[in-house]
Amino acid sequence: MELIWFMIVAFMLVCYVILDGFDIGAGIVHYFVGRNDAERAAVIRSIGPVWDGNEVWLLATGGTLYFAFPALYAAGFSGFYLPLIMVLWLLIMRAAGIELRHQLEHNQMWTAFWDFVFALASILLAIFFGAALGNVIRGVPLNAEGYFFEPLFTHWGTTGETGILDWFTVLSGVVAFVALAVHGANYLALKTEGEMNERSRMVVKYGWFALVAVTIASLGAVMYVRPTLLDNYYSLPIGWLIPIAVAASLAAIYYFNGKGNDKAAFLSSSVYLAMMLGGAVFGLYPNVLPALDPAYSLTVHNAKAGEYGLSVALIWWPIGIIIALCYYRFLFKTFKGKVVVGEEH
Amino acid sequence: MEANTLDRIQFAFTITYHYIFPQLTMGLAPLIVIFKTLAIKKNDERWNEVARFWGKILGITFLFGVxxxxxxxxxxGTNWAVFSKYAGGVIGQTLAMEGTFAFFLESSFIGLFLFGEKRLGQKLHWLSAFLLFVGTWLSGWFIIATNAWMQHPIGYEVAADGSVHLTSFWSLVLNPWAIYQYMHNMGGAFVTGSFAVAALGAFYVLSKRQVEYGKLFLKAGVIAGCISSIWMLFPSGDLQGRMVAKHQPVTLAAMEGLFHSEEGAGIAIIGQPDMEKKRLDNSIIIPNALSFITYQRWDAHVRGLDAFPEDQHPDNIPLLYYSFHIMVGLGTIFIAIMIVAAFWLWRGRLYDSNWLLWILMLLFPFPFIANTVGWMVAELGRQPWLVYGLFRTEHGASHMVSSGNVMFTLLGFFGMYTVLTLLYIFLMLRCIEHGADELGISTQQESNL
Known part of the structure; x- marks a missing residue:
């Protein structure tokens, strides 16, 4: 039962990262792809009707985590207190940037301000999310009661009194930043025409080299910081398909980008994100929040909720998600096609 | 200040601020469905303009709510970790259902409703308005069910590790407390929505701009406002009050300022609780009324605060007392004004009665106040418990998060929400300035392009 809910939460997290990932990514490359006011308006319009639904995956994942693994929710959210509250502020700023920009469409000062807010908040969010994942992989200073608290930074090392930010988690943040930039650029290439489309493809083309470099660097760093992550791979060798898929998806991004097949390139970067996360999740199991002192690690076994609650949710959860996927299909179908520069909202 | 106090202030502040927006969106959503229905049934483009105008207001308000x-x-999780670990297996369930069943619905159809009218056509556009309404009201249900479990916990068992486990899904989702609280709360949201529509209508008629739309707003707002404000007293307020009397009698005593148990207890209309002398100062009391309302007998025995041990008393009795009295007082005034306005509307005199239009216009902030103090009654009344009778508020906060860190984020929220407030007011004034008709012209221009 706990394995099922572990996989469900992982699935929802992957959905969140792929979906909100492309609109956060669009924010990262906002100024590269949109060179003037009308083009930046087109960037915003391309994510306008969908970003809110994408962000709902974060809330739905949070809610699912909350009832399936209450002890994890309690420990993780209070332990990452400062960065999570800052994430909230960034989410508020970013949403305002997206939705308020077009309220005064013809006021250049207004749109310039919100463009900046949107881009900045997107960049910081990508780095924060990456650093958060880095913390989970590195492990946190959980105590015997199952709680911890980390300041934003301490001595930048991965042992002893750790902070949210150290060399390893910053590296994870950079990986997330580059990966979402490429992913977002792929999305914009898919949704735009002409010069904007060309510039999006350029971002993917050059971003790709950075992505390969940081991916290799981060895999090496994981081996150094948490070598036990490989244990599951040795005991269940089918897991090695995941790193192979990471490599294959990287190659596919480059290939389809070169061919000008934006849809396939976007799907490839989606697979890349899913596999990177999947690889981490596969290695972590049964831990959900490893402790620096392994005796205090939170696992699916000691963090799960009651058996009845978990089984009854197995009935409503699939129903809800299937209905939600139907809305999604309808929404994306209604707003399919490319956005045109200069069109009114 | 201790961390626990700051955690409480931060939650109270952020939830109070948050609820300004959902009460308006949940109130406007059904009204917009009505506007769209009228537009299609009567084949009257003006009602479509009205729907678009309030849709724009709803869209901005929805964003602030999100x-x-x-x-x-x-x-x-961040501030109430101990509580979350204790109760997450139960209340996490309704919160997750809100995300899965309500948020996906709302977020998909708000986009379709706001930007999809041309692509969807009128029938599908009506359907998106309707599903948006269903989404916002479903969301309300899951939040009320979560709160109702904290007010009146049922369908659970205490597990070996001390946390609570769910034992009955339907008790959680269809908690009787939730049913009455939902009726009352959604009625309150509908009051806010309809009063806002009426107030803006009054403003347009008084300022002699957009008078035609102003009259439509007034007509819809006054009829809806009249029905909903009566609904708040009876049956929903009455039923909700009986739930409190039955399951939280000490809360009832504190709300009413009843310090001593009495046969034939009265209701205090006004008066200030004197916590030192345990009495109401300067009170005006309707004799025997409380006994009758609670137990339907004029001489029934009502337990006062002295019938309960002090450690069970809500920890801020005066604030609870005032919240309740402001809510009931405002609700009574709303009913009186709306009955007069509805009568004047029926007699065809409303649009020329400047004095009444002024009152309707100036009334718009008060439903927000009434809804806010209503929630304060529920939440202060639940104290000193986080989960009534089971888990005390003082034990719930994250003990690893220091008071300095909470102070930092609390100040951050103050700053962030101050900016949001300024933006919201600015955008609302702009919408009102543009009005319904100008929007209509710009939409036509768009479709001509």
């Missing part, structure tokens, strides 16, 4: 709502779910 961005201030995300912190609420997060804060259960």
């Amino acid at each position: 961005v201030t709502g995300i912190p609420m779910e997060f804060q259960f």
Whole structure:
């Protein structure tokens, strides 16, 4: 039962990262792809009707985590207190940037301000999310009661009194930043025409080299910081398909980008994100929040909720998600096609 | 200040601020469905303009509701970790269902409703308005069910590790407390929505701009406002009050300022609770009324605060007392004004009665106040418990998060929400300035392009 809910939460997290990932990514490359006011308006319009639904995956994942693994929710959210509250502020700023920009469409000062807010908040969010994942992989200073608290930074090392930010988690943040930039650029290439489309493809083309470099660097760093992550791979060798898929998806991004097949390139970067996360999740199991002192690690076994609650949710959860996927299909179908520069909202 | 106090202030502040927006969106959503229905049934483009105008207001308000709502779910974990570990297996369930069943629905159809009218056509556009309404009201249900479990916990068992486990899904989702609280709360949201529509209508008629739309707003707002404000007293308020009397009698005593148990207890209309002398100062009391309302007998025995041990008393009795009295007082005034306005509307005199239009216009902030103090009654009345009778508020906060860190984020929220407030007021004034008709012209221009 706990394995099922572990996989469900992982699935929802992957959905969140792929979906909100492309609109956060669009924010990262906002100024590269949109060179003037009308083009930046087109960037915003391309994510306008969908970003809110994408962000709902974060809330739905949070809610699912909350009832399936209450002890994890309690420990993780209070332990990452400062960065999570800052994430909230960034989410508020970013949403305002997206939705308020077009309220005064013809006021250049207004749109310039919100463009900046949107881009900045997107960049910081990508780095924060990456650093958060880095913390989970590195492990946190959980105590015997199952709680911890980390300041934003301490001595930048991965042992002893750790902070949210150290060399390893910053590296994870950079990986997330580059990966979402490429992913977002792929999305914009898919949704735009002409010069904007060309510039999006350029971002993917050059971003790709950075992505390969940081991916290799981060895999090496994981081996150094948490070598036990490989244990599951040795005991269940089918897991090695995941790193192979990471490599294959990287190659596919480059290939389809070169061919000008934006849809396939976007799907490839989606697979890349899913596999990177999947690889981490596969290695972590049964831990959900490893402790620096392994005796205090939170696992699916000691963090799960009651058996009845978990089984009854197995009935409503699939129903809800299937209905939600139907809305999604309808929404994306209604707003399919490319956005045109200069069109009114 | 201690961390626990700051955690409480931060949650109270962020939830109070947040609820300004959902009460308006939940109130406007059904009204917009009505506007769209009228437009299609009567084949009257003016009602479509009305729907578009309030849709724009709803869209902006919805955004503010979303961005201030995300912190609420997060804060259960960040600031109330011990409580979350204790009760997450139960209340996490309804919160997750809100995400899965309501948020996906709302977020998909708000986009379709706001930007999809041309692509969808009128029938599908009506359907998106309707599904948006269903989404916002479903969301309300899951939040009320979560709160109702904290007010009146049922369908659970205490597990070996001390946390609570769910034992009955339907008890959680269809908690009787939730049913009455939902009726009352959604009625309150509908009051806010209809009063806002009426107030803006009054403003347009008084300022002699957009008079035609102003009259439509007034007609819809006054009829809806009259029905909903009566609904708040009877049956929903009455039923909700009986739930409190039955399951939280000490809360009832504190709300009413009843310090001593009495046969034939009266209701205090006004008066200030004197906590030192245990009495109401300067009170005006309707004799025997409380006994009758609670137990339907004029001489029934009503337990006062002295019938309960002090450690069970709500920890801020005066604030609870005032919240309740402001809510009931405002609700009574709303009913009186709306009955007069509805009568004047029926007699065809409303649009020329400047004095009444002024009152309707100036009334618009008060439903927000009434809804806010209503929630304060529920939440202060639940104290000193986080989960009534089971888990005390003082034990719930994250003990690893220091008071300095909470102070930092609390100040951050103050700053962030001050900016949001300024933006919201600015955008609302702009919408009102543009009005319904100008929007219509710009839409036509767009479709001509």
